[in-house]
Amino acid sequence: MTDHLDDLRSAAEAMFAGREPHDAVPDPELDTLLWKSLDETGFSLLGVPEEAGGSGGTLADAAAVLEIAAAHLARVPLGETAVLAGWMLAGSGLAVPDGPLAAAAGDLALRRDGESWVAHGWLPDVPWARHCGHAVLLVPATEPRLVLLPLRGTPGVAVHPDTNVAGEPRDTVELTGLTLPAAAVRPAGPGIDQDAWEIRGALLRTVQLAGAAQHVLSATVRHTREREQFGRSLSRFQVVQHQLAVLAGEVSAMQVAARAAVLAYETARATAAVAVGAAKATASASAHTVAAIGHQLHGALGFSEEHRLGAATTRLWAWREEFGNEDVWHERLGAAVATAGPGGLWRLATGRAAEVGP
Amino acid sequence: MTVTGRGRAGTTLDLPVGSLPPQAQSLRDEVVAFLADELRIGGFTPRCDAWMSAADPAFTRRLAGRGWVGMTVPGLYGGHGRSPLERFVVAEELLAAGAPVAAHWIADRQMAPSILRLGTEEQKHRYLPAIARGECFFAIGMSEPDAGSDLAAVRTRAREVPGGWEVTGTKLWSTGAHLAHAIVLLARTDPAEGSRHAGLSQFVVDLPWPGVTVRPIRTVDGEHHFNEVVLDAAVLPSDALLGTRGAGWEQVTAELAHERSGPERLLSTMPLLVAWADALEKDGAGPAARREVGRLLARAWTVRQMSLAVATALADGRSPAVTAALVKDLGSRFEGDVVETVRRLRRAPVRRGAADGVERLLRDGLLHSPAFTLRGGANEILRSVVAGHLGVR
Ligand SMILES: Cc1cc2nc3c(=O)[nH]c(=O)nc-3n(C[C@H](O)[C@H](O)[C@H](O)COP(=O)(O)OP(=O)(O)OC[C@H]3O[C@@H](n4cnc5c(N)ncnc54)[C@H](O)[C@@H]3O)c2cc1C
Numbered sequence: 111m112t113d114h115l116d117d118l119r120s121a122a123e124a125m126f127a128g129r130e131p132h133d134a135v136p137d138p139e140l141d142t143l144l145w146k147s148l149d150e151t152g153f154s155l156l157g158v159p160e161e162a163g164g165s166g167g168t169l170a171d172a173a174a175v176l177e178i179a180a181a182h183l184a185r186v187p188l189g190e191t192a193v194l195a196g197w198m199l200a201g202s203g204l205a206v207p208d209g210p211l212a213a214a215a216g217d218l219a220l221r222r223d224g225e226s227w228v229a230h231g232w233l234p235d236v237p238w239a240r241h242c243g244h245a246v247l248l249v250p251a252t253e254p255r256l257v258l259l260p261l262r263g264t265p266g267v268a269v270h271p272d273t274n275v276a277g278e279p280r281d282t283v284e285l286t287g288l289t290l291p292a293a294a295v296r297p298a299g300p301g302i303d304q305d306a307w308e309i310r311g312a313l314l315r316t317v318q319l320a321g322a323a324q325h326v327l328s329a330t331v332r333h334t335r336e337r338e339q340f341g342r343s344l345s346r347f348q349v350v351q352h353q354l355a356v357l358a359g360e361v362s363a364m365q366v367a368a369r370a371a372v373l374a375y376e377t378a379r380a381t382a383a384v385a386v387g388a389a390k391a392t393a394s395a396s397a398h399t400v401a402a403i404g405h406q407l408h409g410a411l412g413f414s415e416e417h418r419l420g421a422a423t424t425r426l427w428a429w430r431e432e433f434g435n436e437d438v439w440h441e442r443l444g445a446a447v448a449t450a451g452p453g454g455l456w457r458l459a460t461g462r463a464a465e466v467g468p
Numbered sequence: 469m470t471v472t473g474r475g476r477a478g479t480t481l482d483l484p485v486g487s488l489p490p491q492a493q494s495l496r497d498e499v500v501a502f503l504a505d506e507l508r509i510g511g512f513t514p515r516c517d518a519w520m521s522a523a524d525p526a527f528t529r530r531l532a533g534r535g536w537v538g539m540t541v542p543g544l545y546g547g548h549g550r551s552p553l554e555r556f557v558v559a560e561e562l563l564a565a566g567a568p569v570a571a572h573w574i575a576d577r578q579m580a581p582s583i584l585r586l587g588t589e590e591q592k593h594r595y596l597p598a599i600a601r602g603e604c605f606f607a608i609g610m611s612e613p614d615a616g617s618d619l620a621a622v623r624t625r626a627r628e629v630p631g632g633w634e635v636t637g638t639k640l641w642s643t644g645a646h647l648a649h650a651i652v653l654l655a656r657t658d659p660a661e662g663s664r665h666a667g668l669s670q671f672v673v674d675l676p677w678p679g680v681t682v683r684p685i686r687t688v689d690g691e692h693h694f695n696e697v698v699l700d701a702a703v704l705p706s707d708a709l710l711g712t713r714g715a716g717w718e719q720v721t722a723e724l725a726h727e728r729s730g731p732e733r734l735l736s737t738m739p740l741l742v743a744w745a746d747a748l749e750k751d752g753a754g755p756a757a758r759r760e761v762g763r764l765l766a767r768a769w770t771v772r773q774m775s776l777a778v779a780t781a782l783a784d785g786r787s788p789a790v791t792a793a794l795v796k797d798l799g800s801r802f803e804g805d806v807v808e809t810v811r812r813l814r815r816a817p818v819r820r821g822a823a824d825g826v827e828r829l830l831r832d833g834l835l836h837s838p839a840f841t842l843r844g845g846a847n848e849i850l851r852s853v854v855a856g857h858l859g860v861r
Contacts, residue, residue, distance in 0.1 A: 331858050345860035354858055355851035359794045362483070363770050366791075369485045370773040388769035391762070436763070441755070443762030448749050455745045455761065456564045456738060459768045460496075 115174050122175040125153065126182035134420025136277020140241040141185040145210060148188060155206060156192050162200030169193070173317045173372045177365075180321025181328075183421050185278075187212065187238035189314045195246040197310065201299035202256045212236050212245035215307045218257065218285065220249065220295065227290040229257070229266075232282065239269050239281035250304035258294045259283070274432075276424035309383055311433035312390040313368075313375055319393040319429050320368040323361045325422040326404035330357060334407055350407060357403040360396040367392045374461065384446055384458050391439035394430035401426045483791050486776030492557045499561040502534060506567070514566030514743070516833040517736040520843070521693050522568035523647050528602040531562075537572050538600030541580050546597025552783045556776065560731040566739030566829075571647060575599045575606040577730060578723050579652060583672075586711035586719060591672065595650070607648035607675075609639035609697055610720065617849050620664045620717065624655040624699065626671060633657075633671065633704045635679075639697040643843075645682045646695055650674050653699075654716050668716030671708045678702065689835035728844050729778040729792035734771045734799030736840060737806040740829040741768070744810045747826050757813050764806060771799045790857040793850040800840040800847060807833040 129144050131137055148154040157172035158164020172192050179188050187210045194213035199206050218231035239245055239261055247257040261267055266288030274280045331354060334345040344350050367389035374385035401423040405412050412419040430436070447455045450463050457463040506512055511530070515522045531537050539555045541547020559577075562569050580599050583591055598604035615621040624637025635655055645651055651673050658667035673680060679702030684692045711719045745761045753761070774795050781788045810830055811818065822828040841847045855861050 331860060335860060345855075348852070351855035351858075351860055352848065352851040354860055355794075355797070355854035358790070358854055358858060359798050362791055362794050363774060363798060366483060366485070366774045366777050367770045370777075373485045373487070384765075385769070388766040391766035392770040395763075395766075436766070437759065440759045440762035440766065443765045444753075444758030444760070445762070447745050447761050447765060448753065448758065452746045452749075453742055455765055455768075456742050459765060459772060460560070 115170065118171055118174050119178060121151075122153070122178040125151070126179050126184050129185075130183045130418060131185065131421045133416050133418055134424065135415055136273060136424075137185060138240075138271070138273050138277055138279045139185065140187075140210065140238070144184060145186050148186060149209075154188065154191055154210070155196050158192060158196035158200050158206060162196070162204075163206040164192075164196055164200060169376050170372050173313075173368070176314070176317050177321040177324075177368065180318040180425070181324045183322070183325060183418070183425065186210065187242065189318060190237050193314045194307075194310060195244075198246050198248060198256055198298070198302055198307075199258070201302050202296050203299060204256065204258060204296055207244050207258070209243045210238060210241055212239045212242040212261070212283075213247075214245060214283070215248040215250060215304060218247065218249050220255070220257070223289070225292050227292070227295050229259075229285045229288045229290055231285045233285075234282045235272070235274075235280040236283050237281075238279045239283050240271055240279055245283060248298060248302065248304070248307050250307075254298040254303045256296045256298045256302070257290065259285070259288070259290075260294075264288065274428040276421070276428040278425070278428065305383075308433060309375075309386050312439070313371055313386045315429045315433050316364075316371060316386070316389045316393045317368045319397055319426060320361075320364040322422045322425045322429070323364050323393075323397065323400045326400050326419070326426070327354075327357055327361045329419055329422070330354065330404045330407050333412075337409075337411075344407065353403050353407060357400060360399045364393045364396050364400075378461065381458075381461050381463070384443065385461065387434075387439045387443050387446075390434060391436045391443065394434075394436040394439070397426040397430040483777045483781060483788055486773065486778070486780035488553055488557060488776070489551060492554060495554055496557050496561060498534075499536070499558050503561065503565045503567060506530075507565075512566075512568050514739045514829070515568065516566060516740050516829050517836045517839070518566045518739070519563060519569050519573045519732045519736070520643060520839070521570055521689075521691065521832075521836065522566075523571040523605075523644060524568035525571050525602070525605075525647075527568045528571045528605075531569070531572075532600065532602030536562075537576050537602045538580050538596065539576075541584065541596050541600050545584070545592050545600070547580070547600045553779060556731060556779045560735060560772075563732055563735040564738045564742065570644060571605050572599070572602055573732070574608060574644065574648075575604055577732075578608075578727055579606040579650075581726060582652070582719070582723055583710070585722075586670075588707065590707060591710070595672070598649075604650065605644065605648045607642045607645035607651040607695075607697075609642050609645070609651045609653040609673075611641045612638055613640055617846055619654070619720070620660075620668070622654055622656060622668065624653065626653075626655040626657045626669060626704075628657070629703065632706045633708060635671065635673075635699045635702045635704060637699050639699070641685070641694045642682075642697050643694045645675070645697050646684060646692065648675055651697060652710065654720055657716075658714055665717035667714055668720075669713050670710040670716045670719050671704060672710050673699075673702070673704060673708060677704075687835075688838070689832065724845065725787060725789055725792050726782065728850070729775055729782075729795040731772070731775055733796045733844070734768070734775060734802050736836070737803045737833045738768070740810060740826070740833045741806045743829055744814075744826050760809050760813060764802075764809060767802050767805065771795065771802050775799065790854055793853045796844060797847050797850050797854075803833075803840045804837050807837050 152165035155164040160166040191211040195211035214236045245259045249255045268284040270282040371389035375382040538547040539550040653671045657669040681698045
């Protein structure tokens, strides 16, 4: 299994290397060339069952590729397509349409109109919507529904562009009397609800945070070896070496947490919420240290928009907030300890017992 | 490790996720049940940092009776032939419960593996069965007055004499030497030719031994955990040498890699954290305290996953040195974080004479906290180890 993941990582490495942005100028464009390769190789739907039109493989496969995509600051909605939209569609018996997909959860006014549905609503922060042909929307309710929204050239749909702090598209989708065919609205499949959405989204961003953090570590190690002051490389100064070691510690924690959470999610659903929550809390909290040390050791150069470092650190700043920042998850984990009863904290820390409800 | 300019931006510290073998679950259940029984009959009182400071030879022998001391030692040498990951499970449950495991900790954690790897047949038969019976405790004699972080500066000399070795020198901070049946020494046998790491060797000295004096050194908690060990022309038999003459540095370094990443590097204050979280719920926790419980759980979960990943890698015969050093740095800071968080949210003075409950655990955790980031190598030294692996030294 590990060998297989190694092969996958090498293949992903080859695909994403060289696709990084050159600088930290916000760039909400889609890397269409990269998406084409992802599409052709099937990476775009990794982890989505073949029966549903995906490429097969596991979530761990998708996560391995996503970690590397994030390390190369790829400008594609790979996670949204494979891990969120693909998961919801396949799990609810809907076919997966071509092209990059947006995914969101939110309230929508849905009304039946004969054979079809009419939708009204306002969905903020939909990642990459402007570049996607469709968005998969989870409408949470006692009986959650899944809606496949066409985003382009359809009357009743408007996509208002907006971005997160990294400049990635986080658009608002406005529906004003959009007519949907009956087949586009389905009961959400088993296990697909608001809680599951939040956990899976948190897992996705945790993996991406770990990837972006690795970018910062590599860049900072490289920079401190190349940059000379006082007649020697910055990396010759012990205080710099120790800052790099602290940085490496946080990055390693993020990476191990992300990978362990993926494994827990795949093998132990009952305790996955604690694993994912702990991992997202770690990744969100460590993002600050990683960005701060990375910037400090890059000096003014890293603060300039012409340098690529900012593309990684602004992603850390953006992703740490999405699907619950550390404060949100700390609260949920604290509540889980409370319900787990005496000794519960240690049982949860070792992957036993109890639920954590958002 | 390829965090260099070339190569893959995505692969830095790559470490596969750790995982426990299937039989770990039932083993864990057995240990949990044993500990519950022990607590019920008053077999022990949970302590913070119990692996260093709570020695109870009778408890050790009860554990040994269950097969939980010298677990990884092969049956041939009186052990139980279990995997290092099974030992990991037993160790973490004992540590989290604050069970008094200090008596055998060093023997079980590092001397049994070390003797197994380096010892002669005679040494293996002599020490390993006794360790597994919970009847042979060890101390470590590495540090000296002038050799702390700079361990290669040790001055203790071992001179070859007819039939053995004559050893003179002073060892400091030897934890548990006053209870131990043997101590492992790092001493200079030969000149430091070419490198100051050359010419060092390891010896096993049975205690008590003529010419060896063990004197207590009290710590800030007022207790006697560690010692000064003075060797005054002590004559050791030739078979006291452990491993290869002159290879002491490499041997000790390998030992430290195992020593640094174990669950004890993050769990010294887990008994306090668990007791505090339980007490909060009994007294009706406020939202701020709950969030802090959640924060510490997230950190504990993460650092444990790192420790488990290292343990899994070690069990597979790999040597993830960077991550091992990182576990100690992150883990030991987490231990201190627990103490500081509980103290801050508790908002009450900690009395020296605290008799029970969270306050007693907090007192012990607080008074021991300086040790967390020192023992096993100061965290600064570990950061230099990490930097070395990042290719910046
Ligand atoms: C509770 C406890 C139990 C112990 N048990 C044992 C035992 O059983 N056997 C044994 O042999 N030893 C034992 N030790 C000793 C332990 O290994 C040493 O304390 C440790 O290696 C540090 O050495 P030192 O105390 O002499 O500090 P020093 O070497 O004097 O260092 C003091 C501080 O200076 C800084 N420093 C030193 N060198 C560097 C450097 N190169 N770069 C940056 N900063 C640096 C660090 O902050 C360090 O903490 C124990 C220590 C403690 C606290």
